Amino acid sequence: MENIIDLTVHELIEKLEKKEIKVTDITKAYIDRINEKENDVQAFVTTTCEEAMKKSEEIQKKIDKGEKLGNFAGIPIGIKDNMCTKGVRTTCSSKMLENFISPYDATVVEKLNNEEIISLGKLNMDEFAMGASTEYSYFKKTRNPWNLNTVPGGSSGGSASAVAAKLVPWALGSDTGGSIRQPASFCGVVGLKPTYGLVSRYGLVAFASSLDQIGPITKNVQDSAILLNIIAGHDERDTTCENRQKEDYTKALINDVKGMKIGVPKEYFGEGINPEVKQKLEQAIEKYKELGAEIEEFSLDIAEYALAAYYIIACAEASSNLGRFDGIRYGYRTNKFNSLKDIYRNSRSEGFGDEVKRRIILGTYVLSSGYYDAYYKKAQQVRTLVRKEFDKAFEKYDVLLTPTSPTVAFEIGTRSDNPLEMYLADICTVSVNIGGLPGISVPCGVDSNGMPIGMQLIGNRFCENKIIRVAYTYEQNTDFREKYKPEFKK
Amino acid sequence: MNKTPILEKNINQNSKNRKYERIGNKMQDYEIVMGLEIHAELSTKTKIFCSCPTEFGGEPNSHTCPICMAMPGTLPVLNEKVVEYAVKAGLATNCEISRDSKNDRKNYFYPDLPKAYQISQFDKPLCENGYVEIEDDNGNPKKIRLTRIHIEEDAGKLNHNEFGGGSLVDLNRAGVPLIEIVSEPDIRSSGEAERYLRKIKSILEYIEVSDCKMQEGSLRADVNVSVRKKGATEYGTRTEMKNMNSFKSIVRAIEYEANRQIDVIEDGGKIEQETLRWDDVSGKTFSMRDKEDAQDYRYFPDPDLVAIRLNEEYIQKIKNDLPELPESRKARYIEQYGLSEKDARLITSSKYLSDLFDKTQEICKNPKITANWILSDISKILNEKELEPDKIPFTAEQLAKMIILIENGTISSSIGKKVIVELFEKPEDPEEIVKKNGWIQISDENAIKAVVQKVLENNPQSVTDYKAGKDKALGYLVGQAMKETKGKANPQMLNKLFVEELKK
Numbered sequence: 004m005e006n007i008i009d010l011t012v013h014e015l016i017e018k019l020e021k022k023e024i025k026v027t028d029i030t031k032a033y034i035d036r037i038n039e040k041e042n043d044v045q046a047f048v049t050t051t052c053e054e055a056m057k058k059s060e061e062i063q064k065k066i067d068k069g070e071k072l073g074n075f076a077g078i079p080i081g082i083k084d085n086m087c088t089k090g091v092r093t094t095c096s097s098k099m100l101e102n103f104i105s106p107y108d109a110t111v112v113e114k115l116n117n118e119e120i121i122s123l124g125k126l127n128m129d130e131f132a133m134g135a136s137t138e139y140s141y142f143k144k145t146r147n148p149w150n151l152n153t154v155p156g157g158s159s160g161g162s163a164s165a166v167a168a169k170l171v172p173w174a175l176g177s178d179t180g181g182s183i184r185q186p187a188s189f190c191g192v193v194g195l196k197p198t199y200g201l202v203s204r205y206g207l208v209a210f211a212s213s214l215d216q217i218g219p220i221t222k223n224v225q226d227s228a229i230l231l232n233i234i235a236g237h238d239e240r241d242t243t244c245e246n247r248q249k250e251d252y253t254k255a256l257i258n259d260v261k262g263m264k265i266g267v268p269k270e271y272f273g274e275g276i277n278p279e280v281k282q283k284l285e286q287a288i289e290k291y292k293e294l295g296a297e298i299e300e301f302s303l304d305i306a307e308y309a310l311a312a313y314y315i316i317a318c319a320e321a322s323s324n325l326g327r328f329d330g331i332r333y334g335y336r337t338n339k340f341n342s343l344k345d346i347y348r349n350s351r352s353e354g355f356g357d358e359v360k361r362r363i364i365l366g367t368y369v370l371s372s373g374y375y376d377a378y379y380k381k382a383q384q385v386r387t388l389v390r391k392e393f394d395k396a397f398e399k400y401d402v403l404l405t406p407t408s409p410t411v412a413f414e415i416g417t418r419s420d421n422p423l424e425m426y427l428a429d430i431c432t433v434s435v436n437i438g439g440l441p442g443i444s445v446p447c448g449v450d451s452n453g454m455p456i457g458m459q460l461i462g463n464r465f466c467e468n469k470i471i472r473v474a475y476t477y478e479q480n481t482d483f484r485e486k487y488k489p490e491f492k493k
Numbered sequence: 494m495n496k497t498p499i500l501e502k503n504i505n506q507n508s509k510n511r512k513y514e515r516i517g518n519k520m521q522d523y524e525i526v527m528g529l530e531i532h533a534e535l536s537t538k539t540k541i542f543c544s545c546p547t548e549f550g551g552e553p554n555s556h557t558c559p560i561c562m563a564m565p566g567t568l569p570v571l572n573e574k575v576v577e578y579a580v581k582a583g584l585a586t587n588c589e590i591s592r593d594s595k596n597d598r599k600n601y602f603y604p605d606l607p608k609a610y611q612i613s614q615f616d617k618p619l620c621e622n623g624y625v626e627i628e629d630d631n632g633n634p635k636k637i638r639l640t641r642i643h644i645e646e647d648a649g650k651l652n653h654n655e656f657g658g659g660s661l662v663d664l665n666r667a668g669v670p671l672i673e674i675v676s677e678p679d680i681r682s683s684g685e686a687e688r689y690l691r692k693i694k695s696i697l698e699y700i701e702v703s704d705c706k707m708q709e710g711s712l713r714a715d716v717n718v719s720v721r722k723k724g725a726t727e728y729g730t731r732t733e734m735k736n737m738n739s740f741k742s743i744v745r746a747i748e749y750e751a752n753r754q755i756d757v758i759e760d761g762g763k764i765e766q767e768t769l770r771w772d773d774v775s776g777k778t779f780s781m782r783d784k785e786d787a788q789d790y791r792y793f794p795d796p797d798l799v800a801i802r803l804n805e806e807y808i809q810k811i812k813n814d815l816p817e818l819p820e821s822r823k824a825r826y827i828e829q830y831g832l833s834e835k836d837a838r839l840i841t842s843s844k845y846l847s848d849l850f851d852k853t854q855e856i857c858k859n860p861k862i863t864a865n866w867i868l869s870d871i872s873k874i875l876n877e878k879e880l881e882p883d884k885i886p887f888t889a890e891q892l893a894k895m896i897i898l899i900e901n902g903t904i905s906s907s908i909g910k911k912v913i914v915e916l917f918e919k920p921e922d923p924e925e926i927v928k929k930n931g932w933i934q935i936s937d938e939n940a941i942k943a944v945v946q947k948v949l950e951n952n953p954q955s956v957t958d959y960k961a962g963k964d965k966a967l968g969y970l971v972g973q974a975m976k977e978t979k980g981k982a983n984p985q986m987l988n989k990l991f992v993e994e995l996k997k
Contacts, residue, residue, distance in 0.1 A: 087566045100565070107559050109566060208565040213796035241568050242799050320796055323600050326609025327563045331662065347602055370600070370791035379793060 007032035008169040012226045015172065016074055026066065026077025029172075030059035033079050033123060037170050043151055043491055045143045046165035048084045048094055050124035055079060058121045075233065076119035081171035083162050084125035085132055086217065087206040088112050091122070095208050096140035097130045099328045099335045099354035109206020110241070111175060111217050111234045118233055123171050126161030130356045131325065132182055132210040134158050135428050138419045139358045146415075147190055148489035149454055153412040156186030162220045163190040167489050173221040173230055177207055179214045180313055181407075181432025184444035187220055188407035188457020191446045191487065193474070194220045195227045198465045199439035200245040202231075203238030209324040211317035212243075214436040223484065224445065224475040228252040231467065247465065255468035258479040261295035265473065266400030268303035271431055276409045283448035283456045284406050287477065291404075294480060296473075299400070305392040308385045309434035314426060315369050315382035316437075321359075322366025328354065361422060386437050393438045397463035402473050405431050407444040407457035431459060441467045445474045446483045455487070519759055523720045525751045526728055527680035531693055532671050533703040534647060534711035535578045541646045541670035542569030542612065549709050553652070553663035561668035563607035568797050571596070575670040576619065576801060578702040579644045580811050582672055583620025585700045585818055586639055586693075590808050594619050594801040596644075600791045604662050605649040613673075615792040618643035619801070625696065626820075627688040629681070637689050638677040647671050672702075678717065678728065683747040687740050690714060691842060698844035699818055707881075713738040718747060719764070720754045729754070730764040734771050734778060746771040750778050822847055830860035839868055845882040852889030857896040866896065870913045878917075887920035895923040907980045908932045936983040938990075941974075944982060945990045948973045959995055967991060 007029055010018070018024045034052045041047060062077040082088065085095045087105035089112075094100045108116065115122070129139040137145045137160025145160045147153040148168040155164035159176030163186035166174050176183040178196035187194025196218045204215055219230035232253065237246040267288065272281055292298055330336035330350025337349035355363070369378035396403060408431060418425050435442040440461055447458040458477070462470040478484075540547055543560035560567040583590050597615035623639035649667035653660050674693060680686050694712060697703040705712040719731035734750060737743045749771075754764050769778040817825075819841040826837035841847045850867055854860040871892075875882060895912050898904045904912070904927055915926045927933055935941055948970055949956055959966040967988075974987050 085566075087564075093565070095565075103565070105559075105566070106564060107567075204566075205568050206566040209797075211796075240570060242570050243568075243797065319793060323598050323610050323791070323793070326600060326602065327565070327607060329602060329604075329609055331604050332562065332607060333564070343604065367791065370793055372789050372791075375791075375793070 008036050008172075010172075011222045012075075012078055012172050012229060015078060019077070025063050027056075027059045027063045029077065030055050030079055030121060030123075033169075033171060036168075037123065040148075040168050040170060040491070044146045044148055044155075044164050044168045044170070046126055046145050046155075046161045046168065046170055047081070047124045048096060048127050048140075048142055048161070049092055051091055051122055052124070055121045055123050058119075062119055062121075073118050077121060078118075079121045079123045079171055080115060081123050081126045081162060081165045081174040082112065082115075083128055083159050083174070083176050085128060085177055085208040085210075086112055086175060087208070088122065088125065091125060093125065093208065094142070095131045096128045096142055097355065097359070098141045100208075101141070101335065103334055105206070107206065110203035110238045112206060114234055114236075120233075126159070126165055126174060128161055128182075129158035130359050131208070131321070132158040132177060132179055132215075133321070133358050133362055135181065135185055135425050136413070136415075136419065137161060137164075137186070138415065139356055141356055144415055147412045147454075148491055149191060149412070150452070150490075150492040152493070153414050153454070154189065156189035156408070156412060158182040158186075159194075159220060160186045160189075163187050163192055163194065166190070166192045166220050166222060168491075173219060173226050175217055175230075175234070176220045177210075177215055177217050178432075178436065179210050179216075179317060180429045180436050183218045183220060184407050184432050184435075184442055184457070184459055185429070187444040188446070188459075189412035189455065191449075191455030191457075191483070191489065192220055192222060193224055193227050193443065193445055193478075194218065195231060195443045195467070195470075196435065196441060197231060197235065197467060198441045198462075199436070200243055201235050201247075201441070201465065201467070203236070203241040203244045205238055205240040205244075209320075211320040212324060213320060214313075214317060216436075224443070224471060224478050225253070225256055227443065228256055228471050228475075245465075250468065252467055252471055255471040256475050257472050258476050259295075260291060260473055260476045262297065263402070263469075263473060264297045264299065264400045265291055266396055266403045267298060267300045268306065268396070268403060268405060269300050270303055270306045271405035275427070275430070276406060277411065277450070279450040280406050280409060280411065280456050283450075284404075284458060287447045287458050288404065290477060290481065291473075294476060298404075301396065301399070303392055303396060303403075303434075305385070305389050306430075306434050309389050309437045310426070310430050312382040312385035312389070313429070313433040313437055314365070315378050316386065318362045318366035319370050319379050319382075320366070322363045322370065325355075325359065325363055330354070358422070389434055389437045390439070393434075393440060393463070397466075401462075401466075401469050403461040405459045405461065407431055407459040411450050411452075411454035411456060435459075435461050438464075440464055441470055443470045443474050445477060446487075447477070447481070448483065449487050453487070453490070453492075519755055520752070522723055523751075523755050524723050524725075525681060525683075525747070526678050526719045526721060526731075527686055527747065528678040528717045529674075529676045529680065529686065529689060530715040530717070531674040531676075531690065532713050532715075533582075533674065533693075533697055533705060535575055535670040535672060535702055536704050537572055537574040537578065537670055539572055539574075540668035541572050541575050541644070542668055545668065547669045549706075549711070551665055553661070554665060556665040557667070561607070562664055563609075569612060569795075571798055571801070572670065575644050576803070577811060578670070579619045579642060579672050580803070580808060581700045581702050581815060582674070582697060583623060583642050584808075584812050584815055585696050586620075586623040586625050586642070586674070588620035588623030588639060588642060590803065591617060591619055591621065592803050593617065594803070596795045596798045596801070597792045598795045599645075601788055603648070604660070605651050605664075605667070607649065607662075607664060607667055611646055611648065612795055612798070613645035614643035625689070625692050627685060627692050630684050635679075635685070637679045637685075640675040640677055642672050642674050645671050645673060678719075683744045683751075686716065686747055687744055690740065690743065695819055695842055695844055700816055704883075706883075707738045707740075710738055714743065716743060716747060718750045718754070720751055720758070729758075730766050732764065732767050732769050732778075734769045735781065737771060742771060742773050745773075745776060746778065749776060753778065819844075819847070826850075826860075826864075830854070830864075832860065832864050836864050836868055839872075840864060843882040845885065849882075849885065849889050849892065853893045853896070856890060856893035857900070859896060859900065862896055862900075863892070866892065866909075866913070870910055874913065874917055885917075887916040891916060891920060891923055898923055898927060902934055902936055902983060903927065904932055904934050905980060905982070905984055907975065907984075908934065911980070932979075932981060934983050935978055935981050936986060938986065941982055941986050941990055944974050944977050945987065945994055948977060949991075949994060956995065967995070
């Protein structure tokens with residue numbers, strides 16, 4: 004029999020249905036794997052292995068008694084540490100929330116609990132999801148399992164690394180400017196950022212409210228469709244979460260792209276893109292042509308402004324969202340104070356890391372009176388233009404194809420001192436958030452050092468089905484997972 | 494013995510007199526210019542962004558949830574009732590209602606503000622360009638324009654040194670819905686300010702969107718005051734007095750502050766733009782912060798909330814359902830019940846009085862008598878006790894019964910006055926009060942005749958006076974008879990019998 008941890012979730016479900024394995028076997032296998040590899044990859048902030056084992060035993064007992072349970076009962080998962088979990092600390096990888104235990108569950112966590120999906124723990128991230136390498140975590144630097152000297156990407160680096168290293172069968176990440184897709188790309192796994200408003204944000208510790216979305220990070224496209232089915236849907240607690248007819252995304256798992264129109268925005272293949280990345284993307288385009296898709300290059304020239312608009316909007320919202328971490332009600336409080344001002348100043352100075360402070364300062368600046376019109380308002384105008392450009396593109400194309408990141412995973416420590424370079428790495432992904440669109444990153448090969456390269460497919464709003472279909476077809480007709488495995492190179 | 498206090502007192506007295514004199518001379522050269530920002534808590538059952546109760550009081554932090562405590566990851570959901578109530582307030586004050594509105598964040602740090610921003614409305618308030626009508630100091634009608642009415646959330650409360658030292662935060666009030674009603678600088682005297690505030694209060698009470706309890710802080714006002722030489726067209730520099738919550742202190746504060754400003758200007762000084770705190774005990778204003786530390790609130794649209802879009806149908810429905818406002822009640826009282834303009838105005842100035850009037854007269858079927866009781870004895874006691882009308886402890890049924898007891902001759906109207914006093918002390922069935930106190934009117938002719946005889950015998954001088962044509966003497970005699978019967982004698986019968994006896 005295949006090793007349990009090599010199986011995808013849909014394969015696990017099949018085996019459970021056929022009673023070939025027990026849910027306790029699955030949880031046990033993953034806990035063993037965590038014990039074996041967590042030291043190398045450092046993906047978790049908090050593991051909940053004991054509770055998970057207990058939970059799986061309870062579920063197994065119910066199964067043994069012949070109780071009818073849901074399809075996903077007993078499947079383990081990892082959760083990015085910015086989603087609130089009652090009883091288990093939610094740190095956002097920040098000193099500020101090092102000991103914070105939420106009194107409530109995030110909506111997505113409730114949905115997982117309703118399915119009796121078992122959490123193995125909370126996954127590392129850049130502090131408050133601000134970063135693209137997970138190096139800005141207060142607790143630890145997560146490693147990329149393909150090469151332990153490189154970053155896993157970020158901010159959902161813990162989630163992507165844990166899935167790639169098989170510490171969890173799948174995970175939840177969150178994506179504000181690429182934080183699901185870019186680490187998925189760096190770690191050779193699949194990451195899907197849903198349309199803004201598809202998944203409830205209630206209980207996701209806010210970074211930039213108008214951009215944040217929770218989404219799946221999985222071994223393959225099919226698992227992403229399954230996990231999206233579980234987490235998507237209207238929530239009365241989040242008014243930005245749209246009330247729509249529930250969709251079954253597994254119906255989009257169709258191995259056929261004949262006649263589908265794929266647009267390739269040439270701006271994403273220009274300056275700054277690594278030639279090996281470009282080459283693999285071109286090969287993927289050739290593959291789609293072979294499979295009968297219609298490919299056309301076109302210009303999306305607003306894209307270059309999206310990055311600037313993104314950093315203004317995201318920082319502005321963050322500066323306000325992070326105000327509540329003031330040392331008064333919960334979270335870190337300084338012990339050096341003589342006045343209220345001291346509590347604020349010292350708690351925040353000591354509790355936040357440099358990158359978070361940098362963004363709060365930027366955001367505070369762009370919202371200040373006298374600068375608002377020049378920055379925030381202008382950025383919102385750019386946002387409207389970006390949306391219009393995308394709308395135009397989707398009149399012609401079913402999906403758009405771009406690299407997920409201009410480069411492969413870089414070495415730890417090489418960019419963390421150069422914020423601007425780090426920001427520029429988001430160039431391919433942020434416009435998707437600015438447009439509120441769904442995007443998926445699928446592995447499409449490795450570079451000469453054996454590091455994974457990701458392809459991004461972008462869909463129109465609420466057209467997850469199309470990107471899933473196009474991604475699935477590619478996956479079904481290529482052999483990335485069979486051919487390449489992370490080697491934990493030291 | 495200790496002479497210092499006396500000395501101090503004299504100095505204070507002198508400086509006070511001097512100041513008063515000078516202002517007394519100069520005051521008439523100046524005009525006070527004021528605008529009010531009134532905050533009214535809306536009486537929705539639940540808070541503006543979560544389902545916690547809005548009820549006043551309760552153990553600290555017992556009316557809270559992760560949302561109003563600003564736990565990480567929580568999101569606001571706008572209470573639709575809040576929009577409805579604010580639109581009602583807008584329509585009742587002649588505002589234009591925005592079809593397209595939104596919520597904005599006002600960012601600042603304070604421990605009573607758990608999110609470190611208040612969700613308010615910045616550039617697209619729900620209601621704009623309204624007005625209400627008041628009387629100016631000469632009794633002429635005057636319009637006070639409203640700039641806007643917007644919705645926002647209240648902050649929590651800090652308790653200093655109440656629970657064994659330190660400052661503690663109570664978030665029960667955090668997230669209670671407020672409307673802020675901003676006036677144009679159209680107000681010219683403390684009297685106008687008071688009447689304007691009373692008008693707004695009564696409108697909000699009439700449309701039942703706020704209970705307007707000033708002592709509980711559910712109605713409070715920030716007053717912007719500036720002064721300028723009469724005839725000047727430019728406004729002077731203004732100061733803002735925050736969170737005033739009684740009519741009396743508002744009037745005092747305005748007068749103090751205007752005088753202070755005139756004083757500064759007359760001394761050749763300049764008014765600083767600053768935020769002031771009025772201290773009711775010392776009767777002075779103190780600076781809270783000046784322009785230098787004016788806060789930059791970094792307003793921006795709240796990305797957690799969707800835009801507020803209202804259609805015609807929705808607004809029309811609220812308009813149709815709007816209850817009768819003071820102006821139309823006043824007209825009804827004059828037309829239907831024949832009350833004087835003044836009486837009708839006084840009664841309708843408070844929804845509580847007006848409701849009391851409506852209900853009472855409906856039962857006793859005597860609107861004029863009802864109005865008299867409300868405007869004479871009841872108002873007098875309210876004034877003496879410094880109570881607002883909503884503190885009247887008895888019901889319309891009780892008042893009506895008292896009026897009926899007078900009409901059917903069970904008690905006299907002078908006993909009625911005593912019953913009102915009793916009703917204020919301990920509201921119960923007036924019939925019981927009358928019985929318990931033995932106040933039932935004496936209408937037995939023989940019994941009254943005996944009293945009349947006795948009074949005539951004891952007051953021969955008055956009899957002589959009356960017979961000499963001094964009609965006033967009759968009043969005296971009736972008074973004596975009343976005294977004799979402790980007010981219980983039927984006054985009509987007394988009069989009749991005295992006249993009869995005196996004619997003999």
